Amino acid sequence: MFSGIVPANLSFCTGLTTLILHYNQLNGHIPVDIGDTLTHLQGLSLMENTFTGFIPASLANLSSLHAVSLKRNLLHGPILDSLGKLAGLQFLNFEDNRLSGVIPPSLYNLSSLTNFAVGGNKLHGNIPADIGDRFPMIQEFSLDDNQFSGAIPSSISNLTTLEGLWLSQNRFSGFVPPRLGRLQSRILFLHETNVEANDREGSEFITSMANCSQLRILLIGNNSFSGRLPSSIANLSTTLDSLYLGYNNISGHIPSDVGNLVGLSILEIGHTFMSGGIPESIGKLVNLVQLYWDNNSFSGLIPPSIGNLTQLEWLLAPNNSLEGPIPANLGTLENLQILDLSMNYKLNGSIPKEILGLTSLSSQLDLSYNSLSGPLPSEVGRLHNLNKLILPGNHLSGEIPDSIGNCIVLEFLLLDRNSFEGSMPQSFGNIKGLRVLNLTMNKLSGAIPDTLGSMHDLEQLYLARNNFSGPIPAVIQDLTLLSKMDVSFNNLQGEMPKGGVFRNLTYISVAGNSMLCGGIPQLHLAPCSTNQTGKNKRKWSKSITIALATTGPILLIISVVFLTHIFCKKTTRGQKGQLPPMLIGEKYQRVSYHALSAGTNGFSEENLLGKGRYGVVYKCIMDDEDTSTTVAVKVFNLQQSGSSRSFDIECEALRLVRHRCLLNIITCCSSIDPQGQEFKALVFEFMPNGSLEDWLHPKSEELTLSNTLSLAQRLDIVVDVADAVEYLHNHCEPSIIHCDLKPRNILLAEDMSARVGDFGISKVLGESRIGNQNNSNSTIGIRGSIGYVAPEYGEGSAVSTAGDVFSLGILLLEMFTGRNPTDDMFKDSLNLHKFADDALGDKTLEISDSTIWLHPELNASIASNRIKECLISIFRIGISCSKQQPKDRMLIRDAAVQMHAIRDEYLMFSTELYVT
Incomplete structure (x- = not known):
């Protein structure tokens, strides 16, 4: 393999008729005098090098040139109009460079061209x-x-000698010529060209393509x-070997x-609006190697005839309505x-043992977010070559097999998000290359095994929301690649490791483990001591989810209100200085007006x-012996009508709730200020990112990375x-x-995780009462904010969960x-609903928030x-949630499940792309 520049003495080879230097590592400029010195050249191939600069003007002097290939270099600038003088040129390939401008009209006059x-x-x-x-002689046109x-x-249909036509990834408009089938081409690339078709016009070319008896590849996605x-x-x-129809707005069955398309090895129908069942005749496509049904609305059973496709290597049918x-x-x-059958939601029954016996499964088995139940068969251990096993969001139960x-x-x-129980298998330690x-x-319990330390x-x-107990194994701090760990809401206890990887984790959550102590200061855990009683000795600190930023300052901006666990209730006016009793125990000390x-x-x-x-909400620094804690204090304006009631509703609504995504309340204050006026306030965890x-x-x-x-x-x-x-x-x-x-x-929060707050106008269903008044709409009026309030509320309908779903849909579309x-x-x-609905499909990127593209987390191309x-x-979820009629809206459980699936699929893809 040659490298460096083209030697100057090449110009002495004046008798050369063919110069082939392709597939090397040559660089620099193509010699500018190549057409003046090598005047007998008939064939020139410099493809697959790293030449830079312009196409030499002297090429136009090679009057005997029949073939020239400069493919896959780094050439830039225009294509020279003077090349149109090469009347005998048959083969011209300038693909994959950085050339710009227009194709000179003179090149379209080269009637001898067979390849352009x-x-x-x-x-x-x-x-x-x-x-x-x-x-008239063209065979390949790219x-x-x-x-x-x-x-x-439309005249392109007259190129009857054409065997391959590549027009994809351009900005064409209008319809595909209806008589394109006259071409008799073997290859037709029309994907991502922005051409149109509908039920009235534009799809005739598909019918005409039936005349292309030698057609092998058709890409119109x-x-x-x-x-x-x-x-x-x-x-x-x-x-026909390959048929790509995906990423269109086509519908139907x-x-x-x-x-009939028995020659197909690739069939791609992903990301359309097609529906109906998968026809039984799919089983006749016995040469299929790759089958894509993903992101449609296909329904019904998976036809048993799919078992006839013995050559199949990829079967992707996620995000449909299969059952x-x-x-x-x-x-x-x-x-x-x-094998990817994820996000079908109505797929049920158990995981067939026969699938788990497929030792060929090497890349991915994804059955997530369905309704599968029963145990995970022990045959899973036969997947010796599998890279990804993805089963979240089902109803799987029993123990995870060893x-x-x-x-x-x-x-x-x-x-x-299943119902697995028992302990975590010690055999996990055998999977030494596990990344996630x-x-x-x-419902897992027992100790977190030390064998995790072997997963280098x-x-x-992520082990959150199980029943794990005992300490966090110290060996985890030796996992040098670990960047995220969530063990929140278990029954873990003992001293938190603080060495090794725990000093620089990007994200760590230990919330809801009251018996953990020590650890790095940012966790705000109680210090470990020999006489530890199990009670948190700090008045203000508690174990919360934090993000440990590795770079940059922490933004301390607006921390608007609003909450979760409220441990206070309304006091009678006139009880000076008396704080409300806690509703569920003396977990946090009450706070005085003076302290706030x-x-x-x-x-x-x-x-x-x-x-x-x-x-109004204030930032508040609470000093406690040797520590200071930043909190947010919501002070109620009791002169505002409904303010006192709002305080009571928040207390009533959230006194028993506990969830990581609800804003956490620390305590409350109901007292008298120095002027003798009644004073009410709620104290929340501080949200530094507003x-x-x-x-x-x-x-x-x-607009920058730091504010979008x-x-x-x-x-x-x-x-x-x-x-x-x-x-x-x-x-x-x-x-x-x-x-x-x-x-x-x-x-x-600091790690950009979200907390829902402000329950001042919430509705507690059932028999809850506040101040001897039913918590009903009559005292609040229309509940909600303009733009987000469900339309039926304006017509006098009662508050319902469907109203929250509407607001969530609008919130999602806004985001x-x-x-x-x-x-x-x-x-x-x-x-906003109609705006999104009208654009769904081909105009989706046009209506999406452009600031998303400021973030270089992925290679956009x-x-x-x-x-x-x-x-x-x-x-689609936002549109479904925000429909006019409550009965037409998606259920919140389905919305949550689908959002998890979309997020997980995206993160999986972005992780893979980053690694590659």
Whole structure:
């Protein structure tokens, strides 16, 4: 392999007729005099090097040149008009450089050309309308991955000698020429060209393609096709090897006779609006290697005939409405490497043992977010070659089989949100290359095994919301790659390790483990001592979820109100200086007016964080012996009508709730101020990153990474909010309706996790009473804020959980469009819901908040399709939640489950992309 520059003495080889220097490491400029010295050249290939600079003008002097290839270099500048003088040129390939400008008209006059390839550059302009009359001998024509625009001329159908046409990844408009089938091409690349089709016009070309008897590859995905998929798609050539239809707005059913396409090895129908069942004839496609059904609305059973596809390597059908059991005969697909049936929700029954016997499964087995039940079969240990086992969000139960330790090449093991019980298998220690282990929200108990210390590649460990007990193993601090750990809400005890990796974890959560002590100072755990009584000796500190920032200052901005565990209730007016009794024990010491006044410097303006309907919020520094704790204090304006009642409603609504995504209250104060006026205040944990409102609509005109949210952050936040609402509706006794979900009432912790606050107008269902008055709408009026309040409330309907779902839907749409529902653009019949619904599909990226792209967490050119897919899924949930009629809205449980699935899928993809 040669390297360096082209030697100068090459010019002495004046008799050369062919110069081939491709697939080397040559650099520098192509010799500018190459056309003046090597005048007899007929063939020139410099492809696959790293040449820079311009195409030499002297090439136009090579009058005998028949073939030239400069493919895959770093050339820039224009394509020279003078090359049109090479009347005998048959082969021209300038693909994959950095060329710009337009294709010179003179090149379209080279009637001798059989191959013309300029794809992968930065060229623009239109294809000449008479292109079909220009190249009578053309066999391959490639303009893909440029910036060409305008219509694809109908005359292109006259290029009957054409065998391959590459027009993909451009900015064309209009319809595909209806008679494209005249081309008799073997290869047609039209994906991501922005061309259109609908039920009335534009899809005729598919019918005409039935004439292409030698057609092998047809790519028409990622366009603006809408309407029903023509049934004539099943009439394409039996030689068709690859068919890509995905990322369009097409609808309808898969034709029942799709099995006619017996030559297919790749069938991609992902990310459309297609529905109906999967036809039984799919089993006739016995040559299929890759099958994509993902992100559609396919329903019904998975046809048993799928077991006939013995060559299948990839089967992806996530995010549909498939139902019933997973066919056991999938276990006959002995070449299967990827099986993804996640997010179908109605898939039920047990996991077939036959699938777990597929030793070919090497990349991924994803059955997450379905309704699978029963134990995880011990046969799982036969997946010796599997890289990712993903089973969250099901109803799996029983013990995690010890045989799972035989899956020694696993990198991702996600078993969260099931009902597994028993202890964590010691055999986990055999999976030494594991990078992510997630067992969150199960019923596991016992000690966390020391064998985790052998997982030297472990990056993320999630064990939250189980019943683990005993200490956190000290060996975990030796896991040098560990960056995130969540062991919150267990029964862990003893001294928290503080050496090694615990000094620089990006994220650590130990909340809800009251018997843990010591550890790094940022955790605010009680100090360990020999006479530890188990009671937290600090008055203000408690174990909370924190983010340990590795760089940058901590932003201490608005910490607007509002709460979770309230341990106070209303006192009778006139009881001077008497604090309200705690409702569930003496967990936190009560606070006096004097302490709050001192901590806020007399409730000074400089400590003011924000103002709400019934009060103001201050930053407060509470001093306790040798420590100081920052809190947020909401002081109620008792002169405001409804303020005192709001205080009582908050106490009543949240006195028994406990959830990580609800703003945590520390204590309360009901006293008399120095002027003899009644004083009421609530004390909350301090939220240093303020409200979601501040991040979605920053006051600064300069939008940067530091004041906007990435896509991953938005997904995390919306999952937290959905979890909080789902908890309030379905897991509280009695249930609670928030009634005022909006960005200003979503607070962000130091790690940017979300807390739902402000329950001042919430509704406690059941028989709860406050001050001998039923907690009803009659005293509050229409509950909610303009833009977020459910439309039925304005018509006098009673408060319901569906109202919160509506508000959540609007909140979600606002988060991902960046548009406030009260924006001036929304008037007459246009609102945020309709704005998103009208754009769903091909215009999704256009309406998405542009600040998402400020964050370089992904390579946009690689990830744009996946980001679009993620946003479409999110918008679908927001649109469903914010429908006009309550009965048409998605249930909060389904919304929460789907948001988890979307977030997890995106994070999995971004992790893979980052690693690669």
